[in-house]
Amino acid sequence: MKYTYTINGMHCNSCRTKVENALNSIEGAEAEVTLDPPKAEISMQEPIQISQFQEVIAQAGNYTIKVFNPNDLKLKVTETVAPAPPPNAVGKYYCPMFCEGDKVYDEPGNCPVCGMDLVTVEASEEEENKSYTDLEHKMKIALLFTIPVFIIAMSDMIPNNPLMIITDMKTWNWIQFGLSLPVVFYAAWMFFKRAWKSVVTWNLNMFTLIGIGSGMAFLFSIFGLLFPEIFPAEFKTDGGSVHLYFEATTVILSLVLLGQLLEAKAHNKTSGALKELMKLAPVEAVLVLDGKDKVISIHDIKKGDLLRVKPGDKIPVDGKIVEGESTIDESMISGEPIPVDKKADDAVVAGTINGNQSFIMVAEKVGSETLLSQIIQMVNDASRSRAPIQKLADKIAKYFVPAVVAVSVITFLVWAKFGPEENALMYGFINAVAVLIIACPCALGLATPMSVMVGVGKGAQSGILIKNAEALEKMDKVNVLVTDKTGTITEGKPSVEKLYAIHNNEDELLQIIASLNQYSEHPLAQAVVHFAEVKNIKLSETKQFESVTGKGVVGMVSNKKVALGNKKLMDELKVSVEESLEKQATAEQKLGKTVSYISIDETAAGFVTITDAIKKNSVKAIKTLINQGVEVIMLTGDNKNTAKAVADQLHLSSFVADCLPQDKLKVIQKWQSEGKIVAMAGDGINDAPALAQADIGIAMGTGTDVAIESAKITLVKGDLQGIVKAKQLSHAVMKNIHQNLFFAFFYNILGIPVAAGILYPFFGILLSPMIAALAMSFSSVSVIANALRLRNLKL
Template sequence: MNTSPTTPVESIDVPILGMHCASCAARLESALRNTPGVTDATVNFATARATIRYTPAQQSPEQLQERVRDTGFDAILPQPQAGLDDLPDPNQSPEALAELAEYRELRHRFALAAILSVPVVLLAMGGHLIPAIDRWIGSILTGNQRFFVEWLLTTPVLVIAGRGLIADAWRVGRHGSANMNTLVAIGAIAAYLLSVAALLQPQWFLGEHAAHLGHASGPMLPIYFEVTASIITLILLGNLLQSGATRRTRSAITSLMNLRPATARVERHGDWAEIPLREIRLNDRLEIRPGERVPTDGTIRDGETALDESMLTGEPLPVERGPGDRIIGGTINTIGRIRMEVTTLGRDTMLQQIIRIVQQAQGTKPPIQQIADRIAAVFVPIVLGIAAVTFLAWWIWGSPENRIAMASLASISVLMIACPCALGLATPTAFLVGTGRGAQLGILVRNAVALQHAERIGMVLLDKTGTLTEGKPTLTEIHPESGWSESQLLQWAASIESGSEHPIAKAIVAASAERQLALLPVDSVRAIPGKGVEGICRDRRVQIGNARYLNELGIPLPMDEIAPGETRMGVAVDGTLAGWMSVRDPLKATSREAVAALHQLGVRVVMLTGDQRPAAERIAEEVGIREVRAELLPHEKSDIVAEYQHQNIGVAMVGDGLNDAPALAQADVGIALGTGTDLAMESAPITLVRGDLRAVATTLQLARQTMATVRQNLAFAFAYNALSIPIAAGLLYPFTGWLLSPILASAAMALSSISVITNALRLRRFQPSQPVFERGTD
């Protein structure tokens, strides 16, 4: 539906109950997209969730829920947020409880089906399986009696254990559609009714030979009660295993949710008490002892420690934290006792934001999934047609004495083996696990499209300041002249610079604070734009500035042996050089390693910076980058991204600042550092939580591994259906005399889905190759 640009649009993400295959998801997605007021809808079978964008003026969440129910499914609407401190237990959420109830019912139905199906199979096939048992049964029951016992045991399997499958097939059929359960229900009911008819009216099938029914030498009736019982049992087993495996693909989300401790130690009226997490309030003071998890985001007020942030950032080593440092809820306090002040609660915490981003990413669809979705949407009707053609072919060309049996077996086998579940699960399960594993490594992927595009990246453009470098100038050297000490020179310079917001001034003041040097009283401080600053300290004129400024004052500043990216500032007192200081934006400790890792992956690396070319080239040389584009404005960075894109190269842009936002949005894949600005992170579909450039190479490796898994799954799913359907239809019978049993067809169908999920689960063990994390240290 088209809406005007001014029409307000909202989005809702809801769990869906009752989906059993990819065609279910495709049908619901189509129904939602055709609903008035819905601008877009995506239904993900693997995550069992729907993301719906709608105009509130035409639809409400409750109306959308009714639309879902009308289509034959159910949706669980999100609970209203109680407040900043609302942190619901993920295991007690409505969707988790509904999913658990559905799983338990499925388990009970499977148990009933399995208990009753075993004797049915022994009665029908005992002679082939366990001859001794078959002889014992034969001594108790005649042929007719055996068939009636099979009928008696199979009926509750079909009516009770299989009622959910049949009800779902009926519900879907009433809407003029079909899904996996349509195939199962038709096959199971057809085998059951055929068997009942053959048992009650044998003359319809045997004619004059009906009198010999039950004798070993007599003709065989098409009685397949064991097929009905086994099909339902195997389908329920497959659904049970698939439900468990699918939940394991969401283990990353569950692990993140379980990072929150249940209680926190809080100060109340001068005393410390253990209280439930939901009772914490903003500005509360909490105490975290060694070994405990940080309850929520906040700032350390007392104590020093080392925090294990590996689950949120992928950083394997504990990170030292002290007074004034921001800490993240869910991290582990390893050694020291600390006290913190709560600054963020509920949905605004880093942990909750990460969970939302991962959930949103897992609900999106990459372009490669569109192929499978289109096929799954029409697959079931095609299979029904193939099953009908198979039945007619065997009816027409099969031998007269067994054509009903052969036609029934072949058509039922086609229905059983051709479920498109493996095809529907092939792509979303791989992306589900891939994005979850990325979150564990500190890589937040906002949508699956970005992960697919990241696979074909051949060029990475790196910003310099804040990306390759720390983005925070640091005082690296103090060189006093005769009569001055380092501490004295730094103290005077910091006193003059203390009122300035310039990054270099902040570096000098910070260095003074680290040495615990008290600031001196100053007067008449004024900035000289582009040059420096001057003022009066202890009745002496102090002038601080770059080489050009001091040269104008007739005070030459030594400028030999300047390191890459270094800025040298002179300090003059009463017209005489008192000394000089060097300030530098230092390289991140991992920048060289990160560039080497990208080169190892065969990726071309280019630096984009607004800095002067000489300084940029020195930094590039130091980290191993051979191509530099310098002195760029923000829009020029974006133009360069487009320039490279026109060369048919997959381009990723990595940045952290406001000036990187246009280039991040233009790139095929924008990668923002979590230590950067909010705008940069909003402009990029991928965020590196801890700002470590090595994670760029990890992202590309993860994307390549995820896409390789997707292709493996799709290849298997296509090959499975391409080979299995002709075999089930009896293609090999003229050459081998072998016809696939519907029981084996059901087992093969269930195993195909499990194999696809199991292959995707291998991504949970993904580890980046060297040198990304293991060569060198931070």
């Protein structure tokens, strides 16, 4: 018997192998696992419980197994970007913010630290939306019952209270009590549960204050309703009934619920870029097989497949065009509105839209390997990451809650001692509750994550992929930019301009060096090979090929020892370069061209001159950064003369030539030792160590996977103008966070003394719990609205 299962948590072929080996370790099971789609075909003679499969794969890593459902394929993109759950989260619930690390719970509920709804491994898209739907439903219930309570309570302010015509105040008080029950015990009961958890775990937060404040008001009202005779006269109205605060309770809870709903809605809006990116992935593709077209699922595409992309279709996976040409709209990925012309050998990206011509492409990256999937993954990870500045807000909040409770107690005691003789206790109680409510740090908790989420989404829409909130914050502080030259400042598409031969015929020398370079992926090598192809020169077999990092290449061509590289390579091989040859090479270098010396059998044979055009945006971007006070330093493996020519053209004050990978690392470490915040921009494998060492590694999206993986920010378009945009975005987000923190502290600092009654001796002004709740809610709304302004930022 053969059964099919879905495997979640696999991200690479290594994961697939681990899962397959784990399943095959079970006696009686023969498993074949595929990565894309993530399925396991398991043959077994006798039925084996799925729990047994889960047990063995959980030991192999963060993997889960469930019975295969065809609908799973529709959620493929969602599954590939979901943050990995804790290893022991199967059948359990955990906080999506990982506030308590890998801690899990047996039942659904709320995180005791951040208050977010706990999630489960098996959560579907519908379940993820359930939280917002539930909040919306509870908000409607709260409004339905709170508005009548509010009207009844406020009717006392109307001359000749019209409600008294219907029945007396005692009856209306009972009606208020009945109407408040659905609000307290259904719509807002989660707040009291969170408050209790926060006290038990001593993770004090805004729900601590909400629970204590509204809970005290509600309990006081119940006792006043049920046992009015035990209250002294100062707690009663002229009619003999006790002053009740059901309206304060329900309004407070409803306003807090409104803040939660607005936060959930804002989160949906800020993740709009992520959802739009997910929509970019097409469902089907056209496979070209044996000269015929066949429509297949996007998940059935394999590397090397030939795919036909028709006019107006979305490109299914990453690859390159092998036949035909077209114009492609890449705006949703790069942020650039102008369509890009593509021809044979040009790269195309999944999710971009083909123009009015058909072409055939070869699939090179599929599933989670595509740039689109990586973008989705990075946006998703960054949206739940925390900026260092948030640690300050969290630390303040931890001490803020007990301080506020203490102020509330002091407020009650002071009013009870020195308040009006007739109603001192009532004044003390009202003002104590007002202090608890207005001091709620709800806005403080929203200040940072709201801005980060909106900023990350805005960046993704503009082709700036930010891995985490820390990178977003640090980018604003960057004062040194270290940048690679080839592929970063320049196009990275060098071309041969001149071949200078001393003894050999030029075509003969070209045939030798092109043969040597045919196995190298270096851009300079490819330029030489392409130059030979244009001249229809047939290449020979190369043996003992070796790439010497940062220097060049060596190998055996037609039984001759051939080397092609810079002066360092010639010196290393002890090749003597004639003075006249070196003089000519130096003249070319001073013009900003790259010169590679050629040696045959340890004798200098000439040189090849290669040019690499500077990107159009590089000059403008570097000028802008310098004007902003950023010192820009260019690193290159080129010689000093070539580097200086490029540096002069860009008006750079500093550059480092003849740079090896370890040299780039040392340059960054040197600047960091001087207290500078260093950003490194690069695109190659040799840039990866420097990108990882820098405070902010910035990878060109046109570069290698290793560079992108090592960086904290990736620029999809791959030019330095993206750094200007990233710094502008970072500055705007940090400014927005500071504004939000001001809003939060402003309301608290201003509101607490007023709520405590400090203005009463001078102006007779007091703050009721209901007005306190309104002010607290307004602070949250202010923070959310301010954060959402970032969506209108022009980059």
